[in-house]
Amino acid sequence: MQFKKLxxxxxxxxxxxxxxxxxxxxxxxxASENYVSHAVLEALGSELTNKYSEGYPGKRYYGGNKFVDDxxxxxxxxxxxxxxxxxxxxxxxxxSPANAAVYFATLKPGDKVLGLKLDHGGHLSHGHPVNFSGxxxxxxxxxxxxxxxxxxxDEVREIALHEKPKMILAGFSAYxxxxxxxxFQDIADEIGAITFADIAHIAGLIAGKQIDNPVPIFDIVxxxxxxxxxxxxxxxxxxxxxxxxxIDRSVFPGMQGGPHDNNTAAKAVAFAEALQPDFTxxxxxxITNAKALADExxxxxxxxxxxxxxxxxxxxxxxxxxxxxRQAETLLDKVNISTSRxxxxxxxxxxxxxxxxRLGSPAVTTRGMKExxxxxxxxxxxxAVDSRDDEEKLAQIREEVKQTCLRFPIPSVISEKNGFxxxxxxxxxxxNNGFGL
Ligand code: DSN
Numbered sequence: 127m128q129f130k131k132l133x134x135x136x137x138x139x140x141x142x143x144x145x146x147x148x149x150x151x152x153x154x155x156x157a158s159e160n161y162v163s164h165a166v167l168e169a170l171g172s173e174l175t176n177k178y179s180e181g182y183p184g185k186r187y188y189g190g191n192k193f194v195d196d197x198x199x200x201x202x203x204x205x206x207x208x209x210x211x212x213x214x215x216x217x218x219x220x221x222s223p224a225n226a227a228v229y230f231a232t233l234k235p236g237d238k239v240l241g242l243k244l245d246h247g248g249h250l251s252h253g254h255p256v257n258f259s260g261x262x263x264x265x266x267x268x269x270x271x272x273x274x275x276x277x278x279x280d281e282v283r284e285i286a287l288h289e290k291p292k293m294i295l296a297g298f299s300a301y302x303x304x305x306x307x308x309x310f311q312d313i314a315d316e317i318g319a320i321t322f323a324d325i326a327h328i329a330g331l332i333a334g335k336q337i338d339n340p341v342p343i344f345d346i347v348x349x350x351x352x353x354x355x356x357x358x359x360x361x362x363x364x365x366x367x368x369x370x371x372x373i374d375r376s377v378f379p380g381m382q383g384g385p386h387d388n389n390t391a392a393k394a395v396a397f398a399e400a401l402q403p404d405f406t407x408x409x410x411x412x413i414t415n416a417k418a419l420a421d422e423x424x425x426x427x428x429x430x431x432x433x434x435x436x437x438x439x440x441x442x443x444x445x446x447x448x449x450x451x452r453q454a455e456t457l458l459d460k461v462n463i464s465t466s467r468x469x470x471x472x473x474x475x476x477x478x479x480x481x482x483x484r485l486g487s488p489a490v491t492t493r494g495m496k497e498x499x500x501x502x503x504x505x506x507x508x509x510a511v512d513s514r515d516d517e518e519k520l521a522q523i524r525e526e527v528k529q530t531c532l533r534f535p536i537p538s539v540i541s542e543k544n545g546f547x548x549x550x551x552x553x554x555x556x557x558n559n560g561f562g563l
Contacts, residue, residue, distance in 0.1 A: 150536055151528045152462040153503060157439035157486025158299070158327065159464075160356045161493065162392070163399060164537045169392035170358050178384045182374060197391045204397035208333050209341040211364035216393055217377050217385040221326050221350040224361035224377075225251040226258060228346050231369065231376035232320055233292060235262045240291040240319075242277070243267040245469035245477070247301030247441070249324065266291060270301070270471045275432030277301070279309045286313045296340070297324030300468050300484050302420075302435035307340040323347045326361070328437055330354025330488065333400040334409025337437065345369060354412060354438055354488045357396025360389045408491060412438045415487035418497040422504035431470055431482070439486040443470045447511050452479040454511065461510050461523040462531070463503070493534035502530070 133139045149161070162170075174194070180187040183195040183202075198216060205214040218224035233239070239259075242248035246269045250257040253265025266289045271278045286294060296310045307323065314321045323340040329349035331337040341347050346365040351357035365373050378385070399405060413436070420430050420440045429443040444454055451467030458465050468484035475481045490499065506523050513519035 151531050152464055153506075153527050153531055154489035155463060155465045155485045155487075155503070157466070157484050157488070158350075158353045159486075160330075160353060160488045161536045162352075162356060162358060162396065165395050165399070166356075166358055166392045167537060169395050170388050172388050172391060174388040174391050175386070177387050179387055180378060180384050182378070194387050194390075197387065197394060198385070201390050201394035201397065204394055204401065205362055205364070208397050208400055209329075209339060209347070209364055211341050211347075212367045213365050213370035213373070215363045215373055215377050216360075216390055217382060218348070218361035218363060219382060219386060219389075220359060221249075221324070221348065221361050222251045222257075223381060224348040224350075224363050225249075225324060227363060227373065227376040227381045228322055228348060229259065229263060229293075230380050231372040232322075232346070233263055236264055237293070238264045238266060238289060238291040239293045239295055240266050240268060240282075240286055240289060241295035242298055242301070243269050245473050245480075246270045246471045247298040249297065249299045249326075252295055252297065252324065270432070272472060275471060276303050277305070279306055279313075282310070283313045283316075286317055286319070290317050291319055293320045293322055295322045295324065296344075297322075297326070299327060300439065300441050300482075302416075302430075302437055302440045303432055304337060304436045305340075307338060307343045310340075311343050321345045324349070326350040327353055327439065330356055330400065330405075331409045331412060331437055334406045334412075336406075336409045336413055346373070351393050351396060354409065355396060355400060356408075356488070356492065357400075358389045358392035360386070360393055362393065411496065412487050412491045414497065415491050415495065415500045416440060418500035419485060419487060419504055422501045423507065426504055426508040428504075428508070438488050439484060441468050441470060442483045442485060443481055444483060445481050449511065449514070450475055450479045450481060451483045454483045457510055457514050457520075458483075458507065460520050461506060462527040463506065463510070490534075493531075493536060495534055499530060499534075 129135050177194055178188045179191050179194045183199045201216040202214045241252035244254045251259045253260045268282045268285055270276055294310055294314045296305050311321050321344040323344045325347055326349050328337050331354050332339045341364050346369055348363050350361045352359045363373050416435045416438050420435045424430055431441040431443055455465050455467045466484050467480055468482040469477055469480040470482040473481050506527060510523055
């Protein structure tokens with residue numbers, strides 16, 4: 127038996143409708159999340175999911191790939207244009223597999239890599255001992271400076287000259303300052319190391335020309351496509367031509383089988399959107415909003431690691447507020463504000479209930495929110511923390527958050543009303559008030 131439409135599968139349909147409602151009525155401050163456009167959702171839900179395409183355009187191991195070749199070639203060309211890349215592989219299924227493919231292409235097990243420590247803002251796949259990266263390779267790590275909360279490039283250089291890693295990795299999942307790409311490259315040149323940047327968090331801000339682009343400088347750069355870049359879940363690898371063959375071989379047949387062609391199409395759509403002038407405006411507003419949120423939180427006596435932000439995110443040290451990141455995450459969920467707990471540099475608490483909370487502005491900016499809403503969000507966070515045992519006050523905040531969210535619709539709201547493939551022009555136009563389409 128096949129379902130004629132999703133609503134006939136009541137269990138999945140009902141859960142999905144609840145999730146759409148949650149996204150619609152909730153303030154999304156998870157720094158790595160965003161809302162894709164209706165066009166990206168259409169590509170994701172397309173018949174391309176039916177196809178197998180192991181290999182690369184013009185060199186497939188299955189028949190019937192003429193149009194998939196066209197789509198993958200478009201995705202590659204658009205990504206090259208967006209990031210000024212010499213070579214792009216658009217097949218990685220997500221960030222960690224992309225990073226794994228980079229290591230497999232360039233290192234042997236046991237080789238030394240220098241990367242940012244996880245609790246200082248790094249990522250699991252940058253050498254954490256429980257991750258494949260830390261298990262297979264010999265990672266040494268740099269940290270942020272205890273006083274400034276910022277990466278000190280003199281210290282990175284000192285460690286690099288002493289340790290002589292084969293690869294230097296620059297990138298983060300919880301660091302709010304700009305990285306000095308050229309300084310990383312200069313240090314790598316001194317010791318003959320490969321440079322690898324993971325720009326998963328800031329790719330959209332780079333594409334929107336608000337943050338310097340490491341792609342023309344670094345040997346290899348990976349990014350996920352679903353964070354500030356506002357595309358489907360997935361990743362890409364960009365590299366200098368001399369690494370192209372090794373990277374492609376590492377992704378397929380080294381790491382992966384058939385690419386997800388519906389995701390490839392959706393990536394191509396997102397890249398085309400990011401090439402438009404309004405994406406520059408979007409990424410500028412993402413940073414403006416993050417700064418407004420950080421400034422207002424600091425006025426309300428919250429401690430922001432490094433004293434502010436240059437990008438879309440910030441890490442709040444909650445120590446002076448008498449609750450940990452896990453408690454804050456749970457508390458804010460109660461008032462429809464989604465956040466993610468975070469370690470802070472030199473954290474005294476364990477990662478499951480760390481001292482910090484990571485906040486980000488990409489999703490709320492896509493909905494069209496600006497500085498006024500950011501200041502209000504900071505006030506709601508402060509009020510929720512101050513009134514954490516007052517259920518009545520929390521209910522009042524939740525209602526205010528919900529009413530604000532409903533004024534800024536998300537693309538998926540369309541699917542709830544009219545069926546996924548048939549939004550009315552009016553509904554599509556309404557989203558143009560924000561940065562949704
Ligand atoms: N899970 C992502 C994040 O939240 O930053 C990184 O992989």
